[in-house]
Amino acid sequence: MNDSRSIxxxxxFRSLVLLLFALYIGHLVQQDAxxxxxxxxxxxxxxxxxxxxxxxxxxxxxxxxxxxSTLLCDCEHRLPRSGLxxxxxxxxxxxxxxxxxxxxxxxxxxxxxxxxGIALSYIAEEAAEHVKFNAASPYLEEFAxxxxxxxxxxxxQVYPEIFSETLGAIDLYKPQFEGKSITVTxxxxxxxxxxxKKAFAVSRFLVxxxxxxxxxxxxxLDPATQISLxxxxxxxxxxxxxxxxxxxxEVIKIIPDSIxxxxxxxxxxxxxxxxxxxxxxxxxxxxxxxx
Numbered sequence: 001m002n003d004s005r006s007i008x009x010x011x012x013f014r015s016l017v018l019l020l021f022a023l024y025i026g027h028l029v030q031q032d033a034x035x036x037x038x039x040x041x042x043x044x045x046x047x048x049x050x051x052x053x054x055x056x057x058x059x060x061x062x063x064x065x066x067x068x069s070t071l072l073c074d075c076e077h078r079l080p081r082s083g084l085x086x087x088x089x090x091x092x093x094x095x096x097x098x099x100x101x102x103x104x105x106x107x108x109x110x111x112x113x114x115x116x117g118i119a120l121s122y123i124a125e126e127a128a129e130h131v132k133f134n135a136a137s138p139y140l141e142e143f144a145x146x147x148x149x150x151x152x153x154x155x156x157q158v159y160p161e162i163f164s165e166t167l168g169a170i171d172l173y174k175p176q177f178e179g180k181s182i183t184v185t186x187x188x189x190x191x192x193x194x195x196x197k198k199a200f201a202v203s204r205f206l207v208x209x210x211x212x213x214x215x216x217x218x219x220x221l222d223p224a225t226q227i228s229l230x231x232x233x234x235x236x237x238x239x240x241x242x243x244x245x246x247x248x249x250e251v252i253k254i255i256p257d258s259i260x261x262x263x264x265x266x267x268x269x270x271x272x273x274x275x276x277x278x279x280x281x282x283x284x285x286x287x288x289x290x291x
């Protein structure tokens with residue numbers, strides 16, 4: 001068992017770690033950078049975390065400074081007996097915090113997409129055996145209804161509020177959307193392959209909870225398109241949809257009429273929508289401009 005002095009030091013280090021976490025979350029909130037790491041539904045709770053973390057840090061600090069020696073104990077969780085062991089233990093918490101404070105807050109890009117593997121097909125192939133916009137199963141009814149609404153538009157606007165649902169509906173009915181005009185905004189993904197001509201896509205990350213579960217989604221750009229922009233440039237692509245093959249799979253691609261650099265949006269990620277049809281109607285009626 002450690003002596004009371006050693007236990008007080010560990011209480012002090014724990015208090016410091018908790019306080020630093022509280023400060024880091026407060027820093028992200030102040031810089032409006034929390035959306036780079038977690039989904040909005042989770043961010044509203046994380047914004048509150050600095051308060052309980054600071055209170056726990058205060059409690060441990062008081063115990064470290066003024067707690068009675070007879071009440072100090074490491075019975076529940078044995079503390080490291082050596083200085084090296086303690087340094088390794090606390091570095092597991094302090095090193096990520098240090099990186100968080102020192103590195104710039106920015107959204108995921110092509111490098112992360114390449115590691116995760118970008119998705120250019122969104123619906124299981126066996127689910128797409130139907131005619132027109134009839135759903136093969138109850139699960140696909142919402143996609144079928146959304147596809148009908150998208151098809152009726154002279155130019156399909158891919159709104160960020162229903163980004164994944166729009167791509168899913170188009171992918172499900174690829175033959176019907178052949179030749180349709182589309183406008184979509186995202187970052188320029190460049191494939192890191194060697195030798196053959198590199199593939200490009202206009203992409204966004206779909207986040208369910210936090211960036212750890214982020215999935216890169218994108219639409220392939222026609223390989224014949226001449227693109228001189230660097231990877232991760234935010235672009236607005238206008239063009240026409242066509243069916244293509246990529247790595248042995250049938251996917252949709254855009255033959256661009258124009259590729260224009262645009263500012264990075266304040267919220268770079270996209271999220272799932274429980275009712276994409278209602279969301280589309282609300283966005284469309286409000287005259288929203290896709291970003």
